[in-house]
Amino acid sequence: MTSAAxxxxxxxxxxxxxxxxxxGNFVEWFDFAVYGFLATTIAxxxxxxxxxxxxxxxxxxxxxxxxxxxxxxxxxxxMLGDRIGRKxxxxxxxxxMAGATPLIGLLPTYAAIGVMAPVLLSLIRCAQGFSAGxxxxxxxxxxxxxxxxxxxxxxxSFIPVSTFAAFASAAVVAYALEASLSxxxxxxxxxxxxxxxAAPLGLVGLYLRWRLDETPAFQxxxxxxxxxxxxxxxxxxxxxxxxxxxxxxxSLTTLxxxxxxxxxxxxxxxxxxLGRATALLVSLIALIFAALICPLAGLYSDxxxxxxxVASACVLLIVVVYPAFLMASSGSFTASILGVLLLAIGxxxxxxxxxxxxxxxxPTRTRYTxxxxxxxxxxxxxxxxxxxxxxxLISTTGSNLSPAFYLIAIxxxxxxxxxxxxxxxxxxxxxxxxxxxxxxxxxxxxxxx
Numbered sequence: 001m002t003s004a005a006x007x008x009x010x011x012x013x014x015x016x017x018x019x020x021x022x023x024g025n026f027v028e029w030f031d032f033a034v035y036g037f038l039a040t041t042i043a044x045x046x047x048x049x050x051x052x053x054x055x056x057x058x059x060x061x062x063x064x065x066x067x068x069x070x071x072x073x074x075x076x077x078x079m080l081g082d083r084i085g086r087k088x089x090x091x092x093x094x095x096x097m098a099g100a101t102p103l104i105g106l107l108p109t110y111a112a113i114g115v116m117a118p119v120l121l122s123l124i125r126c127a128q129g130f131s132a133g134x135x136x137x138x139x140x141x142x143x144x145x146x147x148x149x150x151x152x153x154x155x156x157s158f159i160p161v162s163t164f165a166a167f168a169s170a171a172v173v174a175y176a177l178e179a180s181l182s183x184x185x186x187x188x189x190x191x192x193x194x195x196x197x198a199a200p201l202g203l204v205g206l207y208l209r210w211r212l213d214e215t216p217a218f219q220x221x222x223x224x225x226x227x228x229x230x231x232x233x234x235x236x237x238x239x240x241x242x243x244x245x246x247x248x249x250x251s252l253t254t255l256x257x258x259x260x261x262x263x264x265x266x267x268x269x270x271x272x273x274l275g276r277a278t279a280l281l282v283s284l285i286a287l288i289f290a291a292l293i294c295p296l297a298g299l300y301s302d303x304x305x306x307x308x309x310v311a312s313a314c315v316l317l318i319v320v321v322y323p324a325f326l327m328a329s330s331g332s333f334t335a336s337i338l339g340v341l342l343l344a345i346g347x348x349x350x351x352x353x354x355x356x357x358x359x360x361x362x363p364t365r366t367r368y369t370x371x372x373x374x375x376x377x378x379x380x381x382x383x384x385x386x387x388x389x390x391x392x393l394i395s396t397t398g399s400n401l402s403p404a405f406y407l408i409a410i411x412x413x414x415x416x417x418x419x420x421x422x423x424x425x426x427x428x429x430x431x432x433x434x435x436x437x438x439x440x441x442x443x444x445x446x447x448x449x
Contacts, residue, residue: 009148013212016208018155021090021143021158023208024135024205025135026165027097027201029167030169030201031198034174034194035125041186045110046121047118062125066132067383069130071133071376072130072133073093073132075232082369085215086145091206093131093135094209095206097202098198101198107120136372137368145215146215150425154298154301156298156355159355160351173194218364220364231365231368232369239366242421244417248417249310249414249418252407254382256343259386259390260283260286261283263387264340265282267400268328270400282336294348297349297352297353305425306357311415311418315415317411321343321407321408322404322405325404356424359429367429
């Protein structure tokens with residue numbers, strides 16, 4: 001089956017594929033965002049302590065546990081997806097996520113069962129992180145393997161749309177609950193509601209995914225009896241260089257994403273002196289803006305190519321990150337919005353081109369495994385540590401602008417890694433050269449060794 005087969009997928013089917021791929025990603029990120037937004041309430045319910053800061057640290061430690069399990073989930077579901085197919089594997093990931101997330105909303109608190117409450121919370125977060133490890137890369141592969149070659153970034157952009165929409169929805173839900181409920185009601189049952197929402201959403205996603213067919217690319221591989229018997233071994237043997245180069249670029253994707261979605265709300269309060277409600281409103285505006293411009297970033301990437309998009313994203317972030325943080329620390333509502341929107345444009349470009357590169361960089365028989373490993377390792381190393389690194393840099397240097405220089409340093413690393421990849425915007429996903437690193441980059445890597 002050639003790339004023409006992918007182009008013959010009907011627009012109606014492509015719309016169904018977009019919804020089925022995006023809804024699982026939405027559930028995944030909605031849960032992560034809600035947990036962060038309700039961290040102070042969760043801390044009171046599961047980690048009662050005389051010191052509120054200690055309780056909050058324990059809550060975020062459990063948050064970090066989920067990141068630690070993402071690479072394991074990526075390896076497990078990636079290998080499974082390259083053996084039995086994308087459709088069945090993605091049905092498993094959303095089923096696990098949709099089953100685990102509502103359990104948080106049903107958990108007894110520390111007051112009811114004592115130390116077992118935080119233990120059970122940690123176990124559930126592990127299950128969520130494990131399932132999330134197989135979700136994003138698999139959803140990208142499933143969508144990209146249906147999309148026509150010349151519009152993959154545009155179709156793939158709806159995966160990042162669902163990510164930003166999930167964070168925006170979580171912010172709205174958290175703000176609405178805190179604004180409408182008393183502190184007593186919020187602590188008693190209000191905080192449970194967002195987690196329970198995941199159950200019906202997940203079941204809808206499972207239904208949609210189960211009704212769709214396997215991707216044309218994977219069907220072609222199975223017809224040729226070319227399914228990898230050892231996806232993990234084949235991945236590291238044949239694509240180690242590509243994993244390193246793409247991973248270097250995704251480090252900027254994850255860092256810029258968490259800087260403006262998770263950390264910036266805190267930065268606006270600490271450095272800018274804005275109130276919690278105002279900081280949340282600024283973040284919400286930025287998230288909605290990011291979701292709206294994702295398709296435009298996809299169109300741009302399909303027109304100019306992946307390498308030019310990589311260069312544009314890196315250079316843009318290098319140029320705007322310092323003024324963005326400077327405006328955010330000014331204490332001005334208008335300046336804060338402008339600063340976070342500048343940061344959002346670079347983060348969107350990174351996320352959209354990453355969604356395409358995850359599938360275009362690796363061949364069909366090991367695509368799920370290789371992309372899941374690359375994506376989750378980068379997100380664990382640079383995403384989960386982003387708020388911690390930013391806070392540590394400010395406390396160590398005494399400068400509120402030090403996180404901007406950290407992001408610039410990572411952007412330079414990402415630029416080198418991203419430009420070492422081949423141009424892949426028009427290639428067929430059914431015929432990808434092994435390694436997929438430019439010859440010049442291969443020589444440089446060989447010399448470095």
